[in-house]
Amino acid sequence: MRRPVDIEPTRLSKKLPEDACERLRSILGVHMDIRAPGDAEEPILGLHVRQVLAQWMAEIRAADELRVVGIKPRANALLYGPPGCGKTTMAHHFAARLGLPMVVVGSEHLIGAFLGESGKNIAKLFDGLAVADTQVVLFMDEVEAIGASRGARTGGQCDDEKNSALTVLLRKVEEFNAGYFIAATNMPDNIDAALWRRFNMQIGIALPGADERFAILKRYLSPFTLPDDDLDCLAEATDGASPALLRELMEGIKRGLIVRPRLRLAIDSAPEMFAAIISATMPPPEMEVPKLWSRADTLKSLSRLSWPPIRMGAP
């Protein structure tokens, strides 16, 4: 019997001032994407990551008690793992649970063409946040663009620029006290050891297991539904798929159920509908190809699903 993945709904712990996002935008400039708590989605994560997140939230709420014993809640984390597994979604969810805006910056946008420019951009970002009147979750994506290992560099001018940018980043991460800092990377092996060590936590967001795939498929198939045994069968056939790919797959089914009849195409064959979707929806090249994409017998075996899915609440 499959255990439902226990997910806490995203909720705000305090109301964000109406124009806080606007004010942040004007302080930080155009390269930042500011995401409000209300737009956050709930990631479906493995037990270990959920526990780590729950512990982090609990210690933030117990800040006063921690201070009495001489420690503070942890203020930063490095998220690493394959693309489409929920690093950005998790950071936004974390910000939303704290009622804070998330400032999203791609590291590559901080790298400038002139010597010293990258370090200045990084300093401007952190200094801007330090004087902002709201705490934030600062989310730095693809942090390896600045934080790649110095050992792998060859010593050109471009490397000097990257080294000086990294030095500024290391200092600013240590000084940061404008909220929480979360960085993400798909390339943990490339991250500089000194930067790695600056993070209080290094959290691996791996490909989903069978229970998580089941919950993800169910969520993104809604408002259509399939019996649990059928979702189990699909979860098995999609071993190795990221949540983002599972979402594409289920949204493809929903799209097909609505659009195919207009094109006079049948919707009563699951293998046919899945074949149409996977022919145009591939996992990224560096990722494992799930059975459903690579084996004709797996596709064919979907003929035993109760098909088509039923729309909940339909007359």
Ligand SMILES: Nc1ncnc2c1ncn2[C@@H]1O[C@H](COP(=O)(O)OP(=O)(O)OP(=O)(O)O)[C@@H](O)[C@H]1O
């Ligand atoms: N764990 C998850 N649970 C539910 N949905 C997810 C999950 N992970 C990803 N998704 C879906 O896939 C989309 C892309 O995920 P997200 O951007 O968070 O991945 P990522 O790990 O940050 O990827 P990248 O490394 O490419 O930046 C999300 O908007 C969400 O719809």
Ligand SMILES: [Mg+2]
């Ligand atoms: Mg991301």
